[in-house]
Structures are given as C-alpha cells and as structure tokens.
Amino acid sequence: MSFLKPKTHIEQGDVVILYLSVNSMHAIEAVPTIVNKKGETIVNIFQTPYGSLKVQNIIGVEYGSRVELSKGYAHVLQPNPELWTQTLPHRTQIIYTPDISMILHQLEVRPGAVVVESGTGSGSLSHYFLRALKPTGRLHTFDFHEARAEQAREEFQRHGLGDFVTVYHRDVCNLGFTSELDGVADAVFLDLPAPDLAVPHAFKALKLSGGRFCSFSPCIEQSQRCINVLTQLGFNEICSMEVLQQESIIKTRTMPVIDLEFLKAPKDAAAEPNSNEDTKTKEPKEIKKYLTSSHPQLLPGHTGFLTFATLPPNIPKA
C-alpha cells in the first residue's frame, strides 16, 4: 500500500525500496514469511551482495533509515514511480522518467484527469499516471496480453492504487477502447507497434471539449504513419520530439601539471655532483585537484519519438 501517499513508517505488506547503491536497489515486500517452491512457509530472508536481510526486521522501521545487513548496510526508501521504474520486474520494454515526465506534462495530467493508456506493459508509466491523477481522476489501461493485464491489475491493487484504475485485456487496435469510454478521456497515450490503427479509437475516447494525445514509437516510420492519421482526423499542434537525459559524473580529479621552464636554463652546476638531488629535480611535476564533471561513456542515444497532438474542441465525431 506504500504507493498511495507519503508515509513515515514501514507497515507489513508495503513494497519497500532496499537501496544499496546508485546501481543496486531492489523492491521487496515487507512480509515476515514467504512460501517456498515446496509450499512451505519460511522466514523471508532477502539476499544482497552485502549479505542477507531478515525482512521482518524492517517492519515498523522509519522510511529513510539505515538497516543492517549481515555484511554491510542499506537504506529503506518508500517506493514511488521513479524508484519503481528502476526496480520493477520487466515484463516488456519500459519507458523511463525523462520521457514519462514529458508525457505527463504534455498530456496535462493532474488530479481529476481521465487518462486512457495502451499498452499497460510493465506498468511503469501507469504508476506515474496514477500518482498524477489520483485521488480524483481515473486511469483506463489496456493490454492485449492477458497475463500482463492480470499481473498489472494485481500489482495496482497491492500498491494501494486499485481504486483509481481499470485494467482491460483487449486488442485496442482492432476493437477500440470500448464504447463506455467514448468521449470520457482528457488524454490518450499509445505505446503500440501500429499506433496509426489506434488513433481513430483515441479520437473517439477523447472528450468533445477536446484533449491531448501522445504516441511513443521507437521508429520514425511509426510516427510518420501516426501523424498522417492524426492530421486526417483534425488533430492539431502536432509535434514530435525526443528527450535524452544525460547524467553528469561529478568527481575530484587529480591532474598532473608539468613544468618546462627549467629546461631553458642549464642546470645549477653546484647541484650536479649530488646525483640524488639531481634525480629529484628531474620530476618537475605537481598535482592539482579539480572538481570535474563528465558524462558516462555510454549514454542513452535513443528511447523513442514522442508525438503529441491536440484534439480541438467540438470536432464532430461522426
């Protein structure tokens, strides 16, 4: 239930982020026992590179606290969509925070908004939609993969978000978003291999007073076809973009500074006999410290093209 609102202490059943380091965090469920493969109830022990954690021990602990592992320590954090996106079980390729932030902004999602999403996928984006639209809005999320839809439904329930979301198992390209959703949506989001097929259904689902549309596509051809249909249906403010986040690695670097001036003049004759002394003057180097910033070798070069559009008010829906 730890996704509903900010809370201070871990309760039994909470999803908790066990934060080991920037590159190592895990979403664990705060339950004292689990059932193993043999069907036996056993004590819930979570293994990490820094040793094991008896999960029972974190129940009642304040979020943000340090917890001891058998060979080190970790911090327990309350999950939120950002941390969840980094730790969730991948059932599909997912969209990450930089793109998602732009999607939420451009779709103008705020409390009270009705959003239609397809496909649900791993629920990464859904969690963001839900944070932004609760407690007064609603998310309708569709996936054509039955098991994925079912998993997502259970997950939302477990996360305390079940009241704000309906999960559908449905092929929206062929069947649309159900007639119950005609004219109810403030925003429609598509992440589909053939978004152009679903655009007419998005058109139907959007409110007569208008609304916003977004399609996420890895390939430019999908965006091109999608824009074609959007244009035909009277969408405007059509706009495609890429958002690429770059991390800066901050560190103090020590840089050698070499002296070359001394080479201009002959060596001090007095120093010459003392060959140890001589050797020392041969290394005219000092080290200076710099607070530097650089990018990692590997950066995200492409995630997808985001195509946004506005359905203006009062377009007749035939």
Place this chain on the structure above:
Amino acid sequence: MSFLKPKTHIEQGDVVILYLSVNSMHAIEAVPTIVNKKGETIVNIFQTPYGSLKVQNIIGVEYGSRVELSKGYAHVLQPNPELWTQTLPHRTQIIYTPDISMILHQLEVRPGAVVVESGTGSGSLSHYFLRALKPTGRLHTFDFHEARAEQAREEFQRHGLGDFVTVYHRDVCNLGFTSELDGVADAVFLDLPAPDLAVPHAFKALKLSGGRFCSFSPCIEQSQRCINVLTQLGFNEICSMEVLQQESIIKTRTMPVIDLEFLKAPKDAAAEPNSNEDTKTKEPKEIKKYLTSSHPQLLPGHTGFLTFATLPPNIPKA
C-alpha cells in the same frame, strides 16, 4: 594564391581574412585598387564597423599582424578552408567544418586521392577536399547550375588551387560523371536532392579496387532511398550518422551566496538602536566568482544525415 600553402606575408592578390571579432570576419582581396560600378578605377577601401581599411596598406604585412582601422584595429589572417567557410559568399546552403571533417576522415582523403564531388555548391567542401588531396591528388567537382560551376572554377584559380581540380557543369543524376572518370575515384561525395539517382554513377566512378562513398542529406527519406540503392549495388559498411558540434561559452560568473544561519538567533540587541548598522546586516550576501562553461541558447540541432559506405574490391561493374 593564399590557399596553396602556408605563407608568412601578404602578397598582392591574396585573399586575406580580416578578423574583427569572433562573430565578425571578412574575406578581402589584397588589391590596391578596384573598379567601381561606373567603370572607374578607385582606391580599394574596405569598410568595417570599426572604421575603414585602405587595403593597399596590408600588402607586404605579415599574416597574423594587427592592422589599424580608422576607428579601431583588426588582425589579418591567412585564409584556410575553416576561415573561408565562415566568410565565403553563399551561393547555396553550405556544409560546415564538423560535418566536413567527418566526411574527409570517412572518405580517407589524403594527398594523392582522387575525389568526385557533386554538387560544387559554394565550394566550401571543395576547398577542404583540395587541401587534403593536394599536391598529388585530384578533385572532380560537378554542379548542374552553370553560373555556380563557373564561379567555382574562377575561385579555385584565384586561390591558387586550379592545378588540382576540374569543375564540370553537368547534371550528374541524369548524365553521370562522364565516362572518363569510370574507375578512377578513391572516394565519391554526393550532396544532391535525389542521391539515390546518382549512386549508380558513383559506383561506376569508384576504382575497381574499391573506395569510399558519402552522401549528405538533410532529410531521412533521402538517406533511406540512397541506402536502398547502395545495398543493391553491393556497397557494404553502410552507416549513417549526424555530427553536431556544440560550443562552450567560457566566462567568469559572479554568483550571489546568501547566508541564512543568522536567522536562527535573535538579533544582537545592542545593534538595534543603530538603524543604519541594522540595515547593513540585513544583506547577508557575498559574491563568489566561478569559471563557468555553458552552451549558447541556440545550437545547431540538425545539419544533415551523413551516409557512408564502402565499395569492396573487385565488384564486377557489368
């Protein structure tokens, strides 16, 4: 003649770069007199925002020197392809140094190379090809626009590069690169609206021992069609890229640092009556200096897609 090789002093007839500031430089010809619109021979005076320059005065001057203008000064630099690209008379859209550098590298142009280029355009890239391949190589450059071809031919001559280049006025998409050039080229470069039409001609012009190919296109569809034809003809190592150069603006910025600690404790009661003193302590700000780097507001977001390919050796040319 100032493009042929490094030289130290300005001779009559040289093109000279009059460098006023980072954003203001001009290519001028070092001739004492010019003919005005009325056909009269007059003294060559060049006007700048910092006053006028009697061009005669720079003849014989060392390159890199400071020259006086009537209301300031400038520096005279020997032209090279980089400076020329920033000062040349635009007859078409031109390609700039970051893309050009990659083109030269990928086409493996070095002294002795035979390069075929279409179109000549404003000759920006041609000057780079010529610097890289002279004195032992040759550039064959084509433009379908007769006046442009003629202007380029004169310019190369005037710049002392005439010995290394042949300029053709010819529609290469329809007519190819002339049969004399069959199998002579180490590298072919295309900057054409329909590069796919010229690829078969490039194929013919490249040596039987193989060679490198490049096409520059602003739009992705041109690259797609070009790659289609390249693949059909047996080119390999096909690779498309964009090079985007960003400038860093280096400056010392003064940043306010505010103090908030003093708010935790009540004010010194003794100071209170003295209201002037009081006012001073109310501005708990200091200024710190930082050597910073930032990007300009406007950056090149796109110049073109560079598509490179290799023609492997011994592909039969039917």
Place this chain on the structure above:
Amino acid sequence: MSRKSTIPSIQLGDYIVIQRQKYTKLQKFGSLDASATLGKEHLELKSLLDQPYGSTFKMCVKESKAGKRGAQRQHTLELVSENELRSIRDVLNISSSGADNRDIRDNGEAQALKSEDIEQLREACNESSKIIEKLVENSKTFHTRTEYSQDKYLLKKEKKYFEFVQIRQPTIRLMADIFHRQDAEKIMGIRVDTLSQIISYSGVSGFGSYLLYESGTNGLLPAAMLNSIGADTDATLVHMHPGNVPQKQALLALKLPLEQQQRCISVNLYSVLREFYQGDKVDATIPTAAEDDATQTDNNMTTEEQTDEVEPTTKKLKLDQSPNCKQFVYAKLPLRWQLENKRASALMHQKFDNLVVAAKEHPSNIVQALLPLVKPSRPIVIFSTCKELLQETYMELKASGKVTNLHVTSNWLRTYQILPNRTHPEVNMNGNSGYLLTGYTLS
C-alpha cells in the same frame, strides 16, 4: 471526474492565451477596452467576452496607421466557425512544382508586385489566402521552385498575412512555452523537459506537504506544483521566495479554485525562517518582509500584468517603507504576510514531503537551511543554470550523508519535422536545459 466536460467561457479578469499560428501570447483580459498587440497588429478584445475557450476569431482591419516600422493596424475580432479554417494550401491549389531550382537566378526581381501594391492589396483583401494567391500569381519563379521551396515561401507569406487567432485557456503547458520563448531568463531558463522532470522527481501530487524555494519564475514553478497538487485534495505547498512579493503571474493565470489557491502559501525566505526559529519573539518588531531589499531588485516586476499580483497590504507596506515609519506600520494588526508566515511555520514544524530549490543564488546554503525541514525518504530536486554550483552542492551533500541516490542530470530536447519526404530533426535546438541535482533524504 471533477473536470467539467463543458467548455468554460472567456470572462473579464481572465488571463487568456492568444494564438496566431505557432505564436502564442499570455494576455490579461482585464476590461472590455483591453487590447492585445501581436507585432504590428492591435486586437480589440471586447468581442471575446462569454465566448467559449478554444474559439477562433478573424482579425478584421478597423483602421491602419502609419507607424515607425510600417503600418500599425487596429483590428476587431469576429468569431468564426471551424469550417472557415481551410488550409491555406487547399485554397491555393498548387500542383505544378519545378523539379529543382537550377534555372533560378536570384536577382531580387522575382516578385512583380511592388511593396506599395502589396500594402494596397492588404487593405483591400481581408483574407490572407487571397493576398497569398495574388503574390503567387505575380511571382515569376514560384512555379519553377521545388515543392520544398514552394512550401517555405507559402509558410513565410502565410505567417505574415494569416488573419486568424485562437483564444485558449492558460495551462502550465502553454505558459511554459510562452515564458520560455518570450524571455527564458525570467523563468531562470527552465525548459519544458526540465520543468516536467522537476515535477516528476519531486513527487508532488494530491497527497502531502511540499516545499519550494524559487528566486523568480513568473510564478511558473509554484503554479506547476500547485497544478499537480490539484483541486479538492489535501496537499499543500509552501512557496518561499527572496523578494518582497512573490511572482504569481502563472498562478493567477491558471484560474484555480480558491480552496486550491489557498493551499499555496507564499512567504519570504528570510522572514519565514526567522518566524520559524524565533517565533513570536520577532514578528511584532522586525520589518521582515522588507528585509531583503538587495534581493528585491533581482525580482522586480517588469510587465504590466505582474503589478496586479501585488497584494494590497504589501503594496501599501511598500509605499510606507521610509526608515522612520517602519516600526510604526508593522506594529499594527497582523498583516497578511505575517499570517502566511505563521501558517508556513506550522507546516515547517511538521516537516515536508519534498524539497524543490530553483535558485539564482548558490543553492548550497539554501539547501542546508531547508533540508532539516524535510522528512526522511523524501525526494529533493535542486535546479540551477550553473553546473559548477551543483557540482559543489553535490559534493557537500554527498559528504554530509544526509541525502542518497544523488544524480546530476541535464537533457537534450530534439524536436522533429515529420513531413512526407522531409523528415528531419529541427535545424535549431535550444542548448540549455539547465541542470538538476536529485536525491532522497535519509533519517
């Protein structure tokens, strides 16, 4: 659910967004006499009243005056139906296009119409499509240009003569665009991608108590956060600023319900910290709101609209601010800023669910002062245009052990032109996203 499906109508006192093609402008519709300026065109706004948002209006020339840089035209606005908005391209019905531009010599004489002719045409024809049609007819080279070049020409002309405007209701999205395009410095250069990420990383939503310090974004940052907090929720925002009065334009333009507006508590940074630490000891005697005169200049209000934001009490206070009468003025009834300080101080004692800092100053001391007010396991987001400052702050926070999962990020935002056979990234891009330092507090 709570959002009305009916379209709200334009009311007096509203801020409106006027859109002409891709150009948008935020404008206060303060009175029936109000007019707006779009380049050389002046628009009388009175006919907007009670029309639904999203409507399109035709600019009808009323009179034309000679101005310094060509004619200044006064227009009235006439509501038009959607059907009238045919694409300019359909109207002109261009079909033949030259294969390339090899035969074009640019001698400046391609257009047979002289500029006087065009100005006359403009007076006569009310429709841009007619004007452009004439221009195309009289162009000697139009039909020999490539389709690409024709389109460029048409777009340029269309932009100049386009006679329709749309009136839209301000949203965070529209205002972020307008502010950034018009004067990015006034919103500290916070670009749309950065703004969207501040909202995400800070976790601001319908539940919780949030803390923002910003040194001037025309109200955009508090408005974006309050927008995410939503109507009919319990969440609150304490908005700290360094000046005498908060910049609130974007907040006012959103036209949020009063209950939601009241959940944004705007307070002076120095003043509220003194209240927090020293409580009743100070507020009757110290002229806190006027304290930071030095900072005030950074946050001067420059547009007409912004003067509206000054709360009457604060305005008065400013006028009375001569050294001699200071003590006198402040000794009276509790002023609005004093009440707000008390509300904020109470929330500060309960601690916050995030911290957002967008400072022109070095963020380090500000973060140090505000970090103790944040609960553990909560996101912090620090924005700066200057990476060097965030580097130092990063190192300090890292050394302190009080914040984990620290990251410094920036973004590239590439927009694309996607058109048949003409798809490419836009030729220009903005180089400055600014930088974000993010992390989570620890207990």
Place this chain on the structure above:
Amino acid sequence: MSRKSTIPSIQLGDYIVIQRQKYTKLQKFGSLDASATLGKEHLELKSLLDQPYGSTFKMCVKESKAGKRGAQRQHTLELVSENELRSIRDVLNISSSGADNRDIRDNGEAQALKSEDIEQLREACNESSKIIEKLVENSKTFHTRTEYSQDKYLLKKEKKYFEFVQIRQPTIRLMADIFHRQDAEKIMGIRVDTLSQIISYSGVSGFGSYLLYESGTNGLLPAAMLNSIGADTDATLVHMHPGNVPQKQALLALKLPLEQQQRCISVNLYSVLREFYQGDKVDATIPTAAEDDATQTDNNMTTEEQTDEVEPTTKKLKLDQSPNCKQFVYAKLPLRWQLENKRASALMHQKFDNLVVAAKEHPSNIVQALLPLVKPSRPIVIFSTCKELLQETYMELKASGKVTNLHVTSNWLRTYQILPNRTHPEVNMNGNSGYLLTGYTLS
C-alpha cells in the same frame, strides 16, 4: 594519381585488420606461425600470405579443445570467392512472420535443441547458415515472432556462428574505430569526430611543418597527421611525447613509404626542449631521454605489439639504466634520439605551421612552452578530456593576446539505424567526445 589502383597483397611483417561481421581487430602478421584470437576462436594466419587485401576467408575448424569458458576452437583460413557470401537471410528463406508476440510466453523452453546438440551440430556443420537453419527449425516460437524479433534472433545467432573473416589493410579510419572500441583510454578517449576535427582545425596537409605534443595515443595522432601530410610531399611533423619511447603502433601499421615515415620526427618533450634552448652544451652529458621516469609509467606499453616499436638503441639504454653507468652509456656515439633531437631542434628554430596538443597533463604549461615555436596566423588545437583544464587554458590564452578566434567545442555523434520501417537513432551513444580548444596565433 600516385595511389596504385592494383590491390596490395598481405605481407609478413604487416599489421592487418581482421574483420568478422562488425568486429574488427588490429593484428601483426609477424610470422607464418602467427595466429589471431577472436573470442573463443583461434585463427592460423599463414594462408593469408600474398593474398590481396580485402579478401574474405572462411574459418575452418581444425580442432576443438575444452576451455574454461566452453570450447576453444583452432581454425585454418581458406580464401573464399565473393559469390559464396550470400546473405544469411536469403539462405534461410524466412517468409512467414507472426503479427506480434502476444502468444509468446517466455518459459526458456522455446529451443528444442539442447546445448550439447548445438555443440555437436557445430562440430559437424562447417557453415553457420546450416547451424542457424537447424536452430530455427527447432525453435518452437521463431515462426510466431514478429519480423523484427526474428531479425534480432537471426542477427544474434549469426554473430555467434558466423564463419567468415575479411582481411583489410589498416587505415586511420579503421584503426581509430578499433582503438576507440577496444580501449578508448589508450587513445585518450579521442573519438572519431574529434580526431577528424583535430585534423581539420590544425590544417595539417602536404605543405608545411607541423608540431604535435601527445601524451599517448598508440601512435594514432601522429599517424593521422602524417597520413594527412602524405607521401611524396615536403611537409614534416615534429612529434613530441613525454616518455622514453614514442608510442608508434598506428604509425607502423599504416605501412607508409620510408621517405614519409622519416618526415615524422619523434622526440621526448623535455629532451628536445633542452636541446633547443641549450644546444650542444647538454647533449653529451645529460641523460635526457631517461629523464622523465615519472611520466614513463603513464605511457607503459601494454600490448605485445607495442614492444615491437621500441627502437633497439632505446631498449638497450633502458636496460643499462642503473644510476652508476648512466653517464658512461650516454657519452658514446650520438644516439638516434640525439640525432632526432637535433633535426627537431632545427625545425623548431624555423617555427611551425600549427600546434596540436593532446595531453593527459594540464595543457597550460605545455602550450606556453610550445606556442613561441609557432608562426603567426597559424592554427592551434588543444585536446583534453577535461573541460575544466581547457577553461583555464582558454582564459590564459585570451588574457595573453597571443591567440585569437578562441573556441571551446565538443560534439555529439549520433549513428542511425536506417532499415525499412525500423529507422531510428542507435539506442546507445558514446557520451564523451572530449573537448577542443582552437584558435589562431597572432604576431
């Protein structure tokens, strides 16, 4: 003109580029017994001798030994004709592709062949196309995958079983790719776009006298400059380095004509500066080449190939380097490095037509020492991985007034996948182009 149109053949002693699909490797073909290692495959090189560069060879399994991480296979290489190189996709003749992947459940059991079966198949079949065909036949899900997913699968398998290698002649382009991919740090992270711009901005060409300082790029930077200087030209390069011996692998791999090789004069920075300033006074007494022991460790040669570069005299010198016999060794005949120092010093007195610095150290002092050796109106190019150092150098040069048109730049390099319906920028990109500081000297 001077370039031969006939294809050169592979000779003993050559450096060769071995290419297997997109993987490339630089290898010395030192003897007929030489072999190369590509992952788990060992290739005997002897059959390459006298074959033309650009030829493709088939890897034929000779024997297979159990190794730590699976079988290590020894291969001979057989020259193949172009015709044999049909696309793997044509061979498999895949046509039916599932519409999407909705029915696929990933249970790890999609492949019916067990790993032992596959290893056996591999011993039996010599052709990757056969192996892949079998894998596809025995895959339960292949035909229900989308075309995209099928392609991905095929590419992955093709990569693993692909049995052809191509032998190519090293060029700057190929080596820059290999070095950067294998260990970018060994070439100071100089990315292809940056390398190409160093060449452009420095103006290096067939005319002139050029000056380079680099603190270690496997010879890539001097090789690239010498390559641009060209064969049969008059231009020269003085190549200064901080170590005992220059790194020259890339220079040797280019197999340039001797006359061209000799126009690259490699000298130790300290040693040559002393020669330049103090001339004959020093060179008989001071052990200059061994001077900078501290720097030497930074430039240790780590690969087998690099040891080949050490010139015999220098090698000996290193061995004799005990403090006691130093003076003795150096007092003998002029050594090669002493002659090179004299040649370089003569060019230094005539001054250079550019200055290129690619330093691991702070470039500032190096630039200060070398700038007086550059003629006016000549380009300087300074590379560093650390922008902060270039910022300082920029400020110093700007203040000095000795260099104008100063710019600090970096680059984005985006590669694209262009395939029918699957066009997009590559998913990963390299984030570090390094930084260039460029400008022109003034008199």
